[in-house]
Amino acid sequence: MGHTLRSTILVTAAACLLACHPRGIDDAAETDTVVTRRAKDYDYSRNLTYDIPDKIADLCDVDTSQLPGGDGGAAGARPSPFPEGAECNEITHAFDAAILSEVRRNFEALGYKRVDKDAGEKPDVALLVGALSSNNWVAYTYYPWSYYCYYYPYYCGWGIYYPYYPTTSIVNYPTGTLLMDLVSLKDADSDQQRTPSIWTGSVSGLLADSDTDTATRINVTIDQAFAQSPYLKVGKP
Amino acid sequence: MIALTRLAAFTATLAPFALAAGTAFAQSGPPAAPGAGPQPTQPPAPPPPPQAAPAAPPPPPPAVAEPQPVQYPPPPGYPPPAASGPVYYSAYPPGQVYEPPPPPSRPPRQKRDLLMVAYNTSVGLGDTHDFAPDFSFLGFSFDWRARVSDNFWPGISLGWQVMYGKDVKTLSYGNTTFTGTIATSLNVFPMLATGNYYFMTDPKRARPYAGLGVGAYAAEHRLDVGVWTISDTSWHFGFAPEIGAVLPTGNLRLVVSSKFNYAFASDRWDPLMYFNFNVGVEL
Numbered sequence: 001m002g003h004t005l006r007s008t009i010l011v012t013a014a015a016c017l018l019a020c021h022p023r024g025i026d027d028a029a030e031t032d033t034v035v036t037r038r039a040k041d042y043d044y045s046r047n048l049t050y051d052i053p054d055k056i057a058d059l060c061d062v063d064t065s066q067l068p069g070g071d072g073g074a075a076g077a078r079p080s081p082f083p084e085g086a087e088c089n090e091i092t093h094a095f096d097a098a099i100l101s102e103v104r105r106n107f108e109a110l111g112y113k114r115v116d117k118d119a120g121e122k123p124d125v126a127l128l129v130g131a132l133s134s135n136n137w138v139a140y141t142y143y144p145w146s147y148y149c150y151y152y153p154y155y156c157g158w159g160i161y162y163p164y165y166p167t168t169s170i171v172n173y174p175t176g177t178l179l180m181d182l183v184s185l186k187d188a189d190s191d192q193q194r195t196p197s198i199w200t201g202s203v204s205g206l207l208a209d210s211d212t213d214t215a216t217r218i219n220v221t222i223d224q225a226f227a228q229s230p231y232l233k234v235g236k237p
Numbered sequence: 238m239i240a241l242t243r244l245a246a247f248t249a250t251l252a253p254f255a256l257a258a259g260t261a262f263a264q265s266g267p268p269a270a271p272g273a274g275p276q277p278t279q280p281p282a283p284p285p286p287p288q289a290a291p292a293a294p295p296p297p298p299p300a301v302a303e304p305q306p307v308q309y310p311p312p313p314g315y316p317p318p319a320a321s322g323p324v325y326y327s328a329y330p331p332g333q334v335y336e337p338p339p340p341p342s343r344p345p346r347q348k349r350d351l352l353m354v355a356y357n358t359s360v361g362l363g364d365t366h367d368f369a370p371d372f373s374f375l376g377f378s379f380d381w382r383a384r385v386s387d388n389f390w391p392g393i394s395l396g397w398q399v400m401y402g403k404d405v406k407t408l409s410y411g412n413t414t415f416t417g418t419i420a421t422s423l424n425v426f427p428m429l430a431t432g433n434y435y436f437m438t439d440p441k442r443a444r445p446y447a448g449l450g451v452g453a454y455a456a457e458h459r460l461d462v463g464v465w466t467i468s469d470t471s472w473h474f475g476f477a478p479e480i481g482a483v484l485p486t487g488n489l490r491l492v493v494s495s496k497f498n499y500a501f502a503s504d505r506w507d508p509l510m511y512f513n514f515n516v517g518v519e520l
Contacts, residue, residue, distance in 0.1 A: 024403070024420040024461040033417035033463040040412055204463060228407055228414045 029217055032205035034224045038231060039198040045235050047124040047186065050112045052104060056096045057130035059179065091131045091176065095218060102219050103129060103180060106226040111234030125198070128181045178203040178218070180225065182232075199232060201225035351390070353380035353492050355517025359398050361423075364507035368458070369400035369423045378515060380431065387438040394429040394450050394477075400511065420461040425509060427498060428453045429477060443484050450477040454500035456509055473509055475500030483519055490519040 025031055038044075107127060108114070115121035182199035189196070203221040207214075226232070314332050357376030361369055376399060382392030403420040429450030437444050454475045459468040481494025493516055500509035 024401075024422065024459075025418060025463075030403075030418040030420075031463050033415065035416075036414045038412045038414075224416050228416055 028206045029213065032203070032217055032221050034221050034228065035202045035204075036225050036229045037200050038229065039196070042198050044198070044231050044233075047184070048111075048113060048234055049115045049121065049123040050107060050125045050127055051115050051117055051123040052100065052107070052127045052129065054100065056091075056093065056099060056178075057128070058091050059130040059132035059177075095215060098215055099131075099178065099218055099222070100129060102222045103127065106223060107232075110226065110232050122185065124184065124186045126183050126185055128183065130179045130181070132177045132179070176205060176207050178222075180222075199229065201229065348384065350381065350383040350392075352520045353378075353382070353517050354520065355380070355492060355494070355515040357396065357398055358514045359400060359511045361400050362510040362512065365400065365423065365510050368402070368507075369421050370402040370404075371400070373398060373400045375399040376513070378427075378513075378517070382431070382433055388435050390433045390435065390446075392431050392433065394427065394431045394452075396425075396427045396513075398425045398427075398511070398513070399423070400425070417462050422459045422461075423509075424457040424459070425498075425500075425511075426455040427475070427477065427500075428455070431479075433479075435483075440490075441485055443482050445482040446480070448479045448481075450479065450496075451475075454498070454509055456500070456506065458506065469506075471503050471506040473500030473503040473506070475509065477513075479513075481515070492517045492519050 104114070112125075115123040180199075180201040180203075181197050183195045184198045185195060187196050187198075201222075203218070203225060205217060205221070355378045357378050359373045359376055360366070361373075376397060378394060378396035380392060380394045382390040384390055399422060401420070401422040403418065405417065406419050407414065407416040409415075427450070429452035431448050431450040433446050433448035435444050435446040452475070454473040455470060456473060457468060457470045459466065475498060477496050477498045479494055479496040481492055484491045484493065494513075496513040496515065498509065498511050498513065502508045
């Protein structure tokens with residue numbers, strides 16, 4: 001009797017040890033993170049018009065030696081070369097249309113109007129969207145928007161710089177990251193030939209197999225990035 | 238000689254009763270005592286005539302040359318009381334049975350030491366609750382206690398408690414805002430020297446006790462966010478008052494107790510504060 005009871009207690013305890021152990025992050029969707037940064041003391045209410053490229057840049061497919069230098073100080077030093085061991089995956093462009101549509105929808109809900117580039121209108125800001133997928137831990141500063149220059153020299157014939165904060169991001173195995181960078185063309189420094197970034201929204205998460213889940217996660221996280229950045233609203237001081 | 242003399246006198250006192258018993262007595266009367274009564278093969282002596290009993294001759298006086306023994310009073314129960322019914326054995330009735338004096342009335346001797354193994358649940362308070370808000374069902378403790386007196390049992394206590402929580406949070410720091418699922422867990426390992434006072438000491442009954450532990454707490458703070466994990470282990474000095482009771486149930490002694498743990502702030506970590514609710518066995 002005594003042994004039976006003791007055994008029962010031990011088995012129960014062992015079962016509870018397994019059943020009750022906290023599992024932490026145990027779903028791909030739970031790895032989704034949204035990080036937004038705003039420029040310090042920047043008056044967002046002055047901007048009204050925007051433009052957005054029709055493609056999502058592959059941020060991994062960049063020769064980092066060609067990146068523009070930093071401004072020092074709060075902007076940090078010149079970006080280090082793309083870290084060794086960073087095994088980039090080739091990103092899928094299957095979601096490009098959905099992503100850009102969701103970004104545009106959110107941005108226009110804030111009151112921005114997209115310019116007609118063909119009509120020669122010049123937007124106040126440009127929203128650049130890039131994606132990256134990596135197999136390894138990667139930490140680097142500055143996203144290489146010069147990649148856009150190949151497609152959109154109009155926006156980045158000048159180097160983009162980050163006068164207000166360093167943009168250090170971390171991605172790791174095997175994640176996908178979507179970066180939205182809002183640059184102010186109105187505040188471009190013509191002497192230095194640089195364009196300030198006034199907002200970044202970074203969406204990261206573990207890559208999953210299910211396309212349905214991926215589309216849902218992308219929409220949810222993009223919405224969250226704008227929801228937690230109400231200061232972007234046009235006309236809001 | 239003296240014995241024979243006394244036996245004769247004793248026999249004389251029995252004579253009237255033997256007559257009253259009738260022939261049954263006469264036919265089956267056994268010897269009084271081995272060596273003292275008539276031989277088993279000998280027929281019983283015929284009872285003396287009734288009139289002879291009062292006139293039984295006195296015992297002959299002892300020889301003058303022998304020292305005169307002191308006439309002690311007869312011991313209690315001697316001569317034996319006369320039987321009211323038929324007496325088949327004229328043996329000495331059983332005397333008073335010897336009964337040893339009762340032992341001093343104290344409880345059975347307790348063990349020198351004991352081991353308590355307990356399953357622990359807990360709930361955090363204050364900063365600990367903020368970090369890991371869920372009610373924890375994962376914890377164990379081992380208590381060893383040595384007897385100094387029946388009431389006072391100092392010892393040591395080792396434990397392991399996991400507290401945890403998971404939630405989607407939006408945090409802002411400076412110009413940066415973060416949103417994501419944050420899973421936190423807190424592994425606490427108390428290592429305490431304890432003093433325990435048992436208010437009742439009978440091991441066959443419930444034994445409530447109160448104790449206080451003082452010692453070190455190791456705490457591993459772990460934070461999972463996105464695909465990143467941050468963990469940091471801190472050491473704290475703390476104390477833990479406890480109340481409980483040992484309940485005897487069959488072969489096992491169950492222990493139920495509750496303990497309040499407080500560990501002071503250390504380095505950059507806030508104080509630890511949580512309640513334990515324990516069920517265990519005393520071995």
